Amino acid sequence: MSELINLSLTDQIHGLADKSFSSREIADAYLDEIKKKKSLNCYISVFEEESKENALLADENIAQNKVRPLEGIPIAHKDIFCIKDKKTTCGSKMLSSFISPYSSEVFTKLDNAGAITIGKTNMDEFAMGSSNETSFYGNVLNPINEKLSPGGSSGGSAAAVRANLCSFATATDTGGSIRQPASFCGVTGIKPTYGRVSRWGMIAFASSLDQAGIIAKNAKDAAVALKYMSGFDQKDSTSLNEEVKDFQKEVDADQEHVIGIPKELIENMKNDQVRDSFKNAISILEKDGAKIEEINLPHIEYSLPAYYVIAPAECSANLARYDGIRFGHRSESVSSLEDLYVNSRTEGFGREVKNRIFIGTFCLSTGYYDAFYNKALKIRNLIKRDFDEAFKKVTSIAMPTCSNSSFELGSISDPVEMYEQDIYTIPANLAGLPALSIPSGKVNEMPIGLQLIGNYLDEGKILNLANKFQKLTDFHEFK
Amino acid sequence: MKITKQDLKNISLLSKIKIDEERSASLIEDLESILTMVNKMDELDTSKVNPLTHPIENTQTLREDIEKKDIEREKLQELSKEKDSGFYLTPKVIE
Numbered sequence: 001m002s003e004l005i006n007l008s009l010t011d012q013i014h015g016l017a018d019k020s021f022s023s024r025e026i027a028d029a030y031l032d033e034i035k036k037k038k039s040l041n042c043y044i045s046v047f048e049e050e051s052k053e054n055a056l057l058a059d060e061n062i063a064q065n066k067v068r069p070l071e072g073i074p075i076a077h078k079d080i081f082c083i084k085d086k087k088t089t090c091g092s093k094m095l096s097s098f099i100s101p102y103s104s105e106v107f108t109k110l111d112n113a114g115a116i117t118i119g120k121t122n123m124d125e126f127a128m129g130s131s132n133e134t135s136f137y138g139n140v141l142n143p144i145n146e147k148l149s150p151g152g153s154s155g156g157s158a159a160a161v162r163a164n165l166c167s168f169a170t171a172t173d174t175g176g177s178i179r180q181p182a183s184f185c186g187v188t189g190i191k192p193t194y195g196r197v198s199r200w201g202m203i204a205f206a207s208s209l210d211q212a213g214i215i216a217k218n219a220k221d222a223a224v225a226l227k228y229m230s231g232f233d234q235k236d237s238t239s240l241n242e243e244v245k246d247f248q249k250e251v252d253a254d255q256e257h258v259i260g261i262p263k264e265l266i267e268n269m270k271n272d273q274v275r276d277s278f279k280n281a282i283s284i285l286e287k288d289g290a291k292i293e294e295i296n297l298p299h300i301e302y303s304l305p306a307y308y309v310i311a312p313a314e315c316s317a318n319l320a321r322y323d324g325i326r327f328g329h330r331s332e333s334v335s336s337l338e339d340l341y342v343n344s345r346t347e348g349f350g351r352e353v354k355n356r357i358f359i360g361t362f363c364l365s366t367g368y369y370d371a372f373y374n375k376a377l378k379i380r381n382l383i384k385r386d387f388d389e390a391f392k393k394v395t396s397i398a399m400p401t402c403s404n405s406s407f408e409l410g411s412i413s414d415p416v417e418m419y420e421q422d423i424y425t426i427p428a429n430l431a432g433l434p435a436l437s438i439p440s441g442k443v444n445e446m447p448i449g450l451q452l453i454g455n456y457l458d459e460g461k462i463l464n465l466a467n468k469f470q471k472l473t474d475f476h477e478f479k
Numbered sequence: 480m481k482i483t484k485q486d487l488k489n490i491s492l493l494s495k496i497k498i499d500e501e502r503s504a505s506l507i508e509d510l511e512s513i514l515t516m517v518n519k520m521d522e523l524d525t526s527k528v529n530p531l532t533h534p535i536e537n538t539q540t541l542r543e544d545i546e547k548k549d550i551e552r553e554k555l556q557e558l559s560k561e562k563d564s565g566f567y568l569t570p571k572v573i574e
Contacts, residue, residue, distance in 0.1 A: 101550050101554040101558065102549060234542045238535070299523070301519075305517045306520060309520075325561075325567050337570050337572050338495075342495050342497055345494075345495050355510070355513075358494060358496070361494040362514075365489065365490075365493060375520050376517075377530030377532055378525035378531070379528075380530075380534075382523070384531055416512050416513060416515075433534075
């Protein structure tokens with residue numbers, strides 16, 4: 001039944017509904033594939049027996065016509081989402097034995113929609129990384145070329161979708177952690193508007209930037225999955241109390257598009273192949289009827305420096321909770337309370353997480369707060385205004401997801417060079433805008449992504465445009 | 480931007496993370512390279528711009544003040560290695 005794992009989510013939903021196959025058959029096929037491809041290291045936990053049992057229950061529901069929207073669909077959650085009574089590690093030694101006492105809203109919503117959680121995917125430690133190499137559990141391999149990085153931090157989710165190890169996977173994006181791995185693995189990834197999806201039970205990195213989203217085989221699948229994970233949640237004070245549009249309907253609707261191209265950014269790109277591929281993707285959409293407008297985002301080049309103040313500052317505050325006392329790693333070699341704090345944190349966090357805590361601590365300390373943190377917040381405002389201005393005349397903004405295709409594992413040691421991976425994805429996080437990445441070509445025989453940024457709460461618009469592109473091209477097909 | 484050994488000591492103290500002597504040199508290098516990149520912000524005059532702490536202007540939503548028992552205390556405390564009679568234990572702080 002291995003062909004079942006090649007099917008899209010929408011085809012799996014139809015096949016289950018008309019009883020062409022059972023949920024148990026799909027679950028078994030994924031579990032077999034997970035075993036075969038264990039060396040990719042996509043999963044931190046796999047719930048084999050439970051998935052099989054839940055698949056049988058789903059089949060019973062289907063037999064009785066009690067079908068929920070995602071009934072019997074095996075999915076994976078990034079190991080940043082808490083699931084009650086399950087290990088939730090966030091890719092860190094700090095939480096390597098943490099069994100969550102409650103479930104994240106993302107899990108609960110998808111679980112209530114009938115999805116079966118087949119396992120939890122590997123990730124950079126506390127979502128800090130762009131290559132998956134900071135995970136305490138070792139890096140994930142890119143299924144297309146195992147010498148290369150799957151991207152990060154949601155590398156496990158992107159690789160699991162690409163390798164047909166789940167129907168779709170949840171992921172999170174603080175500065176590009178959904179879109180960059182989606183680009184590297186040739187899959188579709190969407191980060192919705194900030195506040196669209198509840199952050200309750202999603203382990204915090206930088207709270208004003210973190211947003212949960214989806215990695216799927218294509219835009220249609222992403223639209224279906226996002227529909228069932230979005231919505232207001234009283235438990236998250238930043239959750240938006242706004243109606244969730246029917247993305248599933250919107251993705252296929254007849255819509256007109258005006259695409260903004262930040263001309264200067266494109267002309268200044270260093271990689272000709274990426275630029276040419278981007279221009280080719282835009283010309284495909286233009287021929288299909290989309291209008292193209294040049295736009296100006298004058299402050300976008302300051303996104304990276306502003307982000308690398310704001311994100312570490314928020315991270316240093318959020319990760320202060322790991323004190324070795326209530327949960328998380330507790331050092332054995334302790335003779336005082338100070339020792340308990342210091343040794344637990346020093347032993348529990350990896351190098352990159354420490355670096356970010358150090359930067360954040362420094363930027364928030366006396367004498368530097370205004371020069372760094374406040375300055376970065378002001379630049380964040382300028383970047384948001386640039387987008388507000390651009391969206392007065394366009395319905396979406398297009399740019400490449402990354403400046404190149406995937407790189408060899410272990411090849412980047414300079415932190416700034418690694419941070420530059422997110423140079424085109426960070427602006428949408430600073431402004432809180434929805435953004436997605438779809439495969440749009442190849443460079444060095446590896447996929448690269450086209451990034452589409454939408455206006456606030458306009459996920460449906462960019463999903464619609466992405467779906468148009470995928471109807472006209474086959475870059476998203478796994479070959 | 481230069482980071483001194485004293486800066487490292489302060490950062491270590493504030494973040495409650497030890498910095499080994501042999502890691503100091505490479506850490507200074509990493510931090511200086513990150514801060515040099517960050518210093519690009521100085522090119523912009525932001526004296527007339529307000530800081531934006533949050534991307535979405537959203538009024539804090541409040542819920543009814545009704546007790547919920549979503550998370551049980553005992554279950555939470557199971558996560559701690561050292562506890563006694565409902566208390567978390569730490570090394571002695573008073574002699």
